[in-house]
Amino acid sequence: MKVDVAIIGGGLVGCSTALALRQKGLSVALLERGFCGAQASGTNYGGVRRQGRPTEQLPLAQRAHAVWPKLKQLIGIDGEFRRTGQLKLARNEAEMASLEAYARTAASTDLQLELIGSRALAERFPWVSRDVAFGASFSADDGQANPRLVSAGFAAAARRAGVAIFEQTPVLGVSREACGFLVEAQGKPAIRAMHLVNAAGAWAGPFADAFGEGVPLGRIYPSMIVTEPMKVFMTVNTGVEGGNVYARQVERGNCIIGGERGLARADDADFSRPTGSAVTRVMQRAVQLFPLLKGAHAIRFWSGTEGAMPDKNPVIGASRTTPDLIHAFGFSGAGFQIAPGVGEVIAELITTGETTTPIDAFSIDRFSVDAALGSGAGVFPQSLQSRGT
Amino acid sequence: MSAAAKNPAQPLIVGAGPAGIRAAATLVAAGLRPIVVDEAPACGGQIYRQPLVPDGRDARARYGSEAPKAKRLHGEFAALQDKLDYLPNSLVWNLADGIADVAMNGAHKRLVHDGLILATGAMDRILPVPGWTLPGVFSLGGSQIALKAQGCVIGSRVVFVGTGPLLYLVAWQYLKAGVKVVAVLDAAPFSARVAMVKALPGFPAIVLRGARFVAEMMMKGVAFHYGINKLRFEGTHRVEGVSFEVRGKPRHLSCDGAGFGLGLKSEAQLADLAGCRFAFNERDRVFLPETDEARRSSVPGVYLAGDGSGIAGADAAELSGERAALSLLDDRGLAVDRARVGLLERELRKIFAFRTVLEQSFPFPAHWIADLPGNTTVCRCEEIDVSTIRDAADHFGIVEMNRLKAVSRVGMGRCQGRVCGAAAAELLAAATGQPISAVGRLRGQAPVKPLPMSFAELALPAIGEAAE
Numbered sequence: 083m084k085v086d087v088a089i090i091g092g093g094l095v096g097c098s099t100a101l102a103l104r105q106k107g108l109s110v111a112l113l114e115r116g117f118c119g120a121q122a123s124g125t126n127y128g129g130v131r132r133q134g135r136p137t138e139q140l141p142l143a144q145r146a147h148a149v150w151p152k153l154k155q156l157i158g159i160d161g162e163f164r165r166t167g168q169l170k171l172a173r174n175e176a177e178m179a180s181l182e183a184y185a186r187t188a189a190s191t192d193l194q195l196e197l198i199g200s201r202a203l204a205e206r207f208p209w210v211s212r213d214v215a216f217g218a219s220f221s222a223d224d225g226q227a228n229p230r231l232v233s234a235g236f237a238a239a240a241r242r243a244g245v246a247i248f249e250q251t252p253v254l255g256v257s258r259e260a261c262g263f264l265v266e267a268q269g270k271p272a273i274r275a276m277h278l279v280n281a282a283g284a285w286a287g288p289f290a291d292a293f294g295e296g297v298p299l300g301r302i303y304p305s306m307i308v309t310e311p312m313k314v315f316m317t318v319n320t321g322v323e324g325g326n327v328y329a330r331q332v333e334r335g336n337c338i339i340g341g342e343r344g345l346a347r348a349d350d351a352d353f354s355r356p357t358g359s360a361v362t363r364v365m366q367r368a369v370q371l372f373p374l375l376k377g378a379h380a381i382r383f384w385s386g387t388e389g390a391m392p393d394k395n396p397v398i399g400a401s402r403t404t405p406d407l408i409h410a411f412g413f414s415g416a417g418f419q420i421a422p423g424v425g426e427v428i429a430e431l432i433t434t435g436e437t438t439t440p441i442d443a444f445s446i447d448r449f450s451v452d453a454a455l456g457s458g459a460g461v462f463p464q465s466l467q468s469r470g471t
Numbered sequence: 472m473s474a475a476a477k478n479p480a481q482p483l484i485v486g487a488g489p490a491g492i493r494a495a496a497t498l499v500a501a502g503l504r505p506i507v508v509d510e511a512p513a514c515g516g517q518i519y520r521q522p523l524v525p526d527g528r529d530a531r532a533r534y535g536s537e538a539p540k541a542k543r544l545h546g547e548f549a550a551l552q553d554k555l556d557y558l559p560n561s562l563v564w565n566l567a568d569g570i571a572d573v574a575m576n577g578a579h580k581r582l583v584h585d586g587l588i589l590a591t592g593a594m595d596r597i598l599p600v601p602g603w604t605l606p607g608v609f610s611l612g613g614s615q616i617a618l619k620a621q622g623c624v625i626g627s628r629v630v631f632v633g634t635g636p637l638l639y640l641v642a643w644q645y646l647k648a649g650v651k652v653v654a655v656l657d658a659a660p661f662s663a664r665v666a667m668v669k670a671l672p673g674f675p676a677i678v679l680r681g682a683r684f685v686a687e688m689m690m691k692g693v694a695f696h697y698g699i700n701k702l703r704f705e706g707t708h709r710v711e712g713v714s715f716e717v718r719g720k721p722r723h724l725s726c727d728g729a730g731f732g733l734g735l736k737s738e739a740q741l742a743d744l745a746g747c748r749f750a751f752n753e754r755d756r757v758f759l760p761e762t763d764e765a766r767r768s769s770v771p772g773v774y775l776a777g778d779g780s781g782i783a784g785a786d787a788a789e790l791s792g793e794r795a796a797l798s799l800l801d802d803r804g805l806a807v808d809r810a811r812v813g814l815l816e817r818e819l820r821k822i823f824a825f826r827t828v829l830e831q832s833f834p835f836p837a838h839w840i841a842d843l844p845g846n847t848t849v850c851r852c853e854e855i856d857v858s859t860i861r862d863a864a865d866h867f868g869i870v871e872m873n874r875l876k877a878v879s880r881v882g883m884g885r886c887q888g889r890v891c892g893a894a895a896a897e898l899l900a901a902a903t904g905q906p907i908s909a910v911g912r913l914r915g916q917a918p919v920k921p922l923p924m925s926f927a928e929l930a931l932p933a934i935g936e937a938a939e
């Protein structure tokens with residue numbers, strides 16, 4: 083098979099890239115080891131927020147911000163995206179000072195933030211405990227969506243648009259040829275592609291290594307809780323400064339609560355589970371912050387595997403060693419909101435060689451990692467296994 | 472050196488049914504002090520379940536022919552009380568890395584253990600049919616629990632529907648309790664019953680008991696229909712009747728209560744959380760945790776006993792509970808009676824062989840799936856119907872169970888697919904033209920049952936070990 087672009091990884095980054103490329107008329111093959119959207123992109127919390135991101139991410143987040151309300155046109159479903167607003171709470175003066183400082187930095191960007199004092203907080207968000215929360219920063223245009231539907235929706239839309247999607251097809255090796263790339267995947271004839279996109283999420287490290295671009299990509303496993311449906315009370319996506327608890331309520335009434343980290347499963351490091359002690363701590367924090375949760379039952383805990391970089395910024399952009407190779411991974415727990423923007427940016431890079439959105443901060447060579455980590459030859463080290471931390 | 476390093480932690484047994492009780496007795500006899508956790512307020516498990524409050528009935532009335540076994544096990548467990556730590560009313564909701572998270576009287580306890588015997592038993596297996604969620608329609612097991620533990624009945628004119636030995640047993644128990652049993656409707660064709668003849672020489676008592684139930688019920692005017700199809704429960708606010716087809720002819724019976732069940736299904740979520748490997752079981756059309764004859768799972772130190780790792784009934788549960796405990800002892804380097812091991816394994820092989828024949832007499836009616844109207848509720852927790860599942864699979868190109876759950880919400884509710892998972896798998900297999908083994912199974916997630924959000928506030932100190 084010969085295509086213009088081959089994409090490794092069927093998460094939201096891979097699928098939104100595939101769709102954007104098809105819309106520009108390119109032929110695309112996407113290879114996914116398991117099922118599209120079954121990893122981080124489908125298991126995440128569903129927070130669609132710009133607030134709190136490092137400022138260098140805000141232009142990209144703004145680009146994605148424009149895509150979210152158009153999901154219905156783009157992928158045929160709205161993915162339960164709701165612009166509910168995002169409320170970030172401070173529990174003490176230090177946290178409030180930190181929110182104020184962020185609001186000052188963001189003031190020069192498109193992100194509109196409103197600082198809220200304790201009295202206004204009680205009036206507008208009476209379901210937040212006054213004993214715990216001190217003040218807040220509110221981003222009215224941020225929101226939330228259903229990651230299970232959004233990730234599957236992008237994959238289905240890409241397939242309908244003509245992307246050749248191969249699920250249960252792990253890429254085993256990639257190499258640069260005189261013209262383009264050779265992609266070898268399990269159980270499939272080799273694929274030749276002019277361009278290659280490494281969107282393998284937490285598993286992207288070896289594909290960077292293979293081209294001499296070792297990166298300090300680690301893994302994190304954010305821990306999630308969902309309650310049974312309750313009467314709707316939590317009108318906005320809510321978190322705290324520092325992030326050790328966050329919650330949102332879906333229209334059906336279930337509250338989704340995040341905080342702390344799970345662990346990789348002993349029998350399969352690619353899947354993770356919350357720990358009993360972490361979920362009980364988060365439940366305790368959530369009940370204190372949102373007293374209405376007291377009477378509710380938690381029905382499920384889960385976690386997901388996410389690639390994380392030391393500076394919490396992703397790697398997005400062209401390879402520094404290999405022409406026509408693009409990396410997009412390491413979203414460090416916050417790639418859901420920006421992924422639809424990343425897809426557009428990569429499609430631009432591939433079709434025009436440049437992008438209108440600044441992404442310099444995400445270059446792969448910002449870490450001086452031992453180059454010996456990668457062979458540089460583009461031949462694959464056997465280690466497709468995890469190197470996660 | 473910590474206390475835990477000096478003395479290895481206690482072994483943990485989950486479940487105080489016949490399997491768990493035998494396992495506990497075996498460990499105690501070898502000088503260990505197990506912790507036994509059970510969600511129920513009293514020991515006995517499903518079959519030897521004890522009443523919540525005394526209701527004036529004696530063991531004979533409650534357990535019928537099994538009363539001596541019930542009394543023996545209850546007595547045996549009571550006699551062990553100062554030699555083990557028994558935590559009733561306690562749910563094990565998570566297992567990982569040698570720690571069990573337990574919800575106990577609304578508080579959280581972490582149990583460090585060394586050696587784990589899972590004896591978690593079984594629950595009713597159902598397949599959704601129109602009207603199965605109407606008030607007045609109970610699972611067969613639920614009908615029996617009402618009678619056994621609460622001394623109440625599900626209606627005054629009752630129909631029992633489904634298949635399996637429990638169908639006949641519960642119907643007969645209701646008849647004995649003085650309830651009008653209108654009919655017994657078996658999904659299995661009468662011709663399947665010939666398999667029983669093969670089982671007769673090996674287990675005459677059980678086969679003949681079944682035949683006696685039928686004979687007694689026939690004498691009392693209970694109607695029997697075999698090979699029924701297109702089952703539906705009908706009624707406006709609660710069940711008022713049941714419609715079905717026999718040999719292509721529509722039939723209707725009126726009733727004010729119905730017991731419905733298609734055999735049993737292992738409660739295997741804890742084995743899943745413990746990391747045990749599962750394999751597809753053709754006979755029961757489900758994935759079950761793998762175990763060898765010594766009841767070792769794929770995870771060192773985790774043993775599987777009783778109906779929780781494959782349905783074989785109460786006698787097998789006792790035998791496999793003891794066998795599992797002997798493996799635990801063996802793995803701890805303690806002496807084990809080899810002759811006893813041989814005997815247990817021989818007896819278990821015999822029962823499993825019988826069970827295979829028995830199941831042939833009561834095949835699961837997977838063909839009902841094709842007839843299900845689109846608006847039949849499959850997942851009652853999340854209110855997902857048949858067409859939602861079929862459409863979601865089609866729209867998103869889904870071929871696997873966890874992806875089906877992700878896009879349709881089936882199995883995402885309170886029961887986490889314990890009730891609807893099997894049916895959803897049958898639907899997905901049928902919709903995608905795959906064998907049921909190919910669609911996979913829902914990955915288990917903690918908590919195995921819903922937990923109150925506020926329970927964490929009451930965290931108890933851990934039992935006998937260092938904190939995290």
Ligand SMILES: Cc1cc2nc3c(=O)[nH]c(=O)nc-3n(C[C@H](O)[C@H](O)[C@H](O)COP(=O)(O)OP(=O)(O)OC[C@H]3O[C@@H](n4cnc5c(N)ncnc54)[C@H](O)[C@@H]3O)c2cc1C
Pocket residue numbers: 090091092093094095096113114115116117118119120121122123124125126127128129130131251252253254281282283284285286303304305306385386387388410411412413414415416417418419420421466
């Ligand atoms: C629990 C959790 C909560 C989160 N909450 C939020 C949030 O609220 N807001 C937010 O913005 N972000 C959140 N995130 C982060 C966000 O989900 C991720 O940043 C984003 O989904 C990353 O998308 P991706 O496509 O890079 O990765 P993934 O979705 O992980 O996709 C990578 C894909 O590559 C495939 N792959 C790997 N190796 C191979 C191979 N050899 N061959 C073929 N395919 C391969 C994998 O199977 C996988 O499907 C959260 C993450 C998690 C885990």
Ligand SMILES: Cc1cc2nc3c(=O)[nH]c(=O)nc-3n(C[C@H](O)[C@H](O)[C@H](O)COP(=O)(O)OP(=O)(O)OC[C@H]3O[C@@H](n4cnc5c(N)ncnc54)[C@H](O)[C@@H]3O)c2cc1C
Pocket residue numbers: 485486487488489490491508509510511515516517518519561562563564590591592593594595611612613615616637640735738741776777778779784785786788919
């Ligand atoms: C409702 C019902 C009725 C039945 N009636 C009969 C009958 O009348 N005759 C017959 O021959 N067979 C009957 N069976 C079949 C029955 O499974 C076996 O006969 C026998 O009870 C199996 O013994 P066991 O020890 O494997 O499991 P069980 O007897 O089921 O015992 C398992 C125990 O584990 C506990 N448990 C499970 N999970 C957890 C957890 N996460 N935390 C804490 N505790 C837990 C349960 O509370 C239960 O007490 C019935 C099954 C069911 C489901």
